[in-house]
Amino acid sequence: MERKIKVRFASGGEKEVTVEEAKRILDETYDDPLGGLVADVKTEKVIDQIDPDLGEIFVLDTIIGGG
Amino acid sequence: MLSQEELERYSRQILINGFGEEGQARLKKAKVFIAGAGGLGSITATYLAAAGVRVIRVVDHDTVELSNLNRQILHRDEDIGKNKVDSAAKRLKDINPEVKIEAIAEKITEANISKLVADSDLIVDAMDNLPTRYLLNKTAIEKKIPFFHGAVNGFEGRAMTIIPGQTACLRCVYRGAVVEGSFPVVGVTPGVIGCIQATEVIKYIVGTGQLLGNRLLVYDGLNMKFTQFKVKRDPNCQHCGALKDKS
Numbered sequence: 001m002e003r004k005i006k007v008r009f010a011s012g013g014e015k016e017v018t019v020e021e022a023k024r025i026l027d028e029t030y031d032d033p034l035g036g037l038v039a040d041v042k043t044e045k046v047i048d049q050i051d052p053d054l055g056e057i058f059v060l061d062t063i064i065g066g067g
Numbered sequence: 068m069l070s071q072e073e074l075e076r077y078s079r080q081i082l083i084n085g086f087g088e089e090g091q092a093r094l095k096k097a098k099v100f101i102a103g104a105g106g107l108g109s110i111t112a113t114y115l116a117a118a119g120v121r122v123i124r125v126v127d128h129d130t131v132e133l134s135n136l137n138r139q140i141l142h143r144d145e146d147i148g149k150n151k152v153d154s155a156a157k158r159l160k161d162i163n164p165e166v167k168i169e170a171i172a173e174k175i176t177e178a179n180i181s182k183l184v185a186d187s188d189l190i191v192d193a194m195d196n197l198p199t200r201y202l203l204n205k206t207a208i209e210k211k212i213p214f215f216h217g218a219v220n221g222f223e224g225r226a227m228t229i230i231p232g233q234t235a236c237l238r239c240v241y242r243g244a245v246v247e248g249s250f251p252v253v254g255v256t257p258g259v260i261g262c263i264q265a266t267e268v269i270k271y272i273v274g275t276g277q278l279l280g281n282r283l284l285v286y287d288g289l290n291m292k293f294t295q296f297k298v299k300r301d302p303n304c305q306h307c308g309a310l311k312d313k314s
């Protein structure tokens with residue numbers, strides 16, 4: 001069975017995806033003109049690549065509000 | 068040296084272990100720069116004034132609008148059309164007449180930022196856009212003073228404390244371009260994040276506790292969750308990369 005990685009989004013929602021799909025999500029997050037971050041939920045560290053043993057990632061888009 | 072009135076006014080926080088009269092005396096000497104008198108600025112300024120920070124310099128070029136009043140609690144209906152810094156100064160003086168409020172109705176730009184921050188001990192990020200946040204971050208690093216970041220959107224919030232040369236800065240963490248835009252927000256979100264920023268500022272000045280350095284705090288009000296992620300300095304960071312690591 002193909003390994004799945006759980007993806008949680010700070011903006012809401014979660015899904016299970018393949019490693020390839022997780023890599024695509026990470027690339028898209030870092031390519032977003034507004035930026036964003038991807039973190040490994042287990043280690044609580046911000047990551048810039050999808051390691052094969054990752055279980056769950058958290059995707060944070062950049063938020064700008066404050067006024 | 069604290070007066071009898073100050074000892075009474077701040078008695079509950081002086082009682083805190085690690086705070087004491089010494090901590091209060093440090094607050095009495097502190098000069099804080101708050102960039103923005105909106106949602107985050109209203110909260111941080113309110114609690115820092117109440118805590119007894121000596122000087123609060125608040126900078127904002129905007130005037131009060133009706134749509135601000137769901138979250139910018141220093142302003143009232145009667146303030147609509149007036150400079151935000153003026154209504155902020157009035158309310159802050161009501162909260163604590165002992166605090167000196169320096170209200171500056173200017174837009175923060177690359178040309179004036181250094182002069183505006185001047186000899187402030189630290190910078191509080193209460194802005195509503197990324198370009199000015201990056202400018203504040205860069206200025207804090209150049210002046211080697213702490214920068215207290217906060218941001219909100221809807222029910223979400225983020226906070227992080229930056230100590231130049233010791234922790235990751237905003238530019239180490241956020242790589243994105245400088246896009247501006249309006250954002251949705253419910254008033255309680257800047258309330259939560261502004262309180263976290265003010266807590267960090269008080270801890271830094273008093274010299275107690277562990278600061279939110281190298282950690283990005285993520286608040287999810289909809290599901291009522293706080294999560295934090297470890298971040299680290301980027302040696303190639305365009306803002307702080309040249310600073311020697313002092314951690």
